[in-house]
Amino acid sequence: MKSLMQAVIAILVVCALLFFAADRLESAGSKGNKDTITVFNWGEYIDPDLVKQFTEETGIKVVYETFDSNEAMMTKVQQGGSAYDIAVPSEYTVEMMKEEDLLIPLDHSKLPNLQNIDPYFLDLAFDPGNKYTVPYFWGTVGIVFNPTKVADHLTFTTWKDLWDPSLKGKVFLVDGAREVMGMGLNSLGESLNAKDEQLLRQATDKLITLSPNVKAIIGDEITPLMINNEATVALTWSGQAQDMMWENEDLDFAVPEEGSNLWFDSFVIPKTAANIDGAHAFINFMLDAKNSAQNNDYVGYSTPNRAAMDLMDPEVIEDERFYPSEALRDKLEVYENLGLEWLGKYNEYFLEFKMSIR
Secondary structure (H helix, E strand, C coil), X not given: CHHHHHHHHHHHHHHHHHHHHHHHHHHHHHHHHHHEEEEEEECCCCCHHHHHHHHHHHCCXXXXXXXXXXXXXXXXXXXXXXCCCEECCEHHHHHHHHHCCCECCCCHHHCHHHHHECHHHCXXXXXXXXXXXXXXXXXXXXXXXXXXXXXXXXXXXXXXHHHCHHHCCCEEEECCHHHHHHHHHHHCCCCCCCCCHHHHHHHHHHHHCCHHHEEEEECXXXXXXXXXXXXXXXXXXXXXXXXXXXXXXXXXXXXXXXXXXXXXXXXXCECXXXXXXXXXXXXXXXXXXXXXXXXXHHHXXXXXXXXXXXXXXXXXXXXXXXXXXXXXXXXXXXXXXXXXXHHHHHHHHHHHHHHCCC
């Protein structure tokens, strides 16, 4: 009997200790959740004054961390070592994060400013009903060029212009399989998401004929080269092109009429989140028309926020180079998650093309 009583007392003590520890952890977690959020975003992709303003208005401190690729971001979220409350992936990464159950569904009742988003940018294929995403910025893949350094007949409103003999050794390409293979497929009138070995073969053969015109395949180094007039033509993203054009007024940008990529970066709440309410509050704050317009002035990419556009310089939103007409937008495609097998094929064909460049 004594042994039984001792065992019961021991169990009760253990239970009390566990309850006390859990209560302390919950209290500490609640306090941390209430006071801080951690935002995981691309570098130079938000107005820091707005981050300060959010803290001033809500009392919630923002820890801001950056990444330089979707892959790096997703790896950190998968590892789960950091409690990221908000991340900003691109559309094809959203699909992968959904497949791996890395995202928390959004509570739209806590996002009243979601109504400010243009319906065109809602309910897209990679996230029906915007269950997991809120549009942040969007853009295209196109051609930035210096009109003073190319023949007058080259407008780059068609991919064909890149193959013009006058551009021998003058074309720079981004170091991305989806972007370059997509260009090859679009130049043939095909989808940049094609899962067809024969089409990939044809696109690669077409790209190999471009090799004499290709100076190099590089990354962000193209920005200073274009700004300093050390490069003439480059395949790039619209936001990067706009950055170049701010620094060099001679530059221009075009999205080819055959079609190209339409990309989206979105706010999501990863399963690592420790402050879900704070994450919703931050996203809703950024969706405010005035805040979104201010953020657009700082970042310079195209905004999906229709209410913000009413507060922006009309010359900005009427510039069809960065806000394409509906007719052109209908020809643009979002990158789909191809799966590992087909992504591997795209990389193989891209490598074959790269090896053809002398």
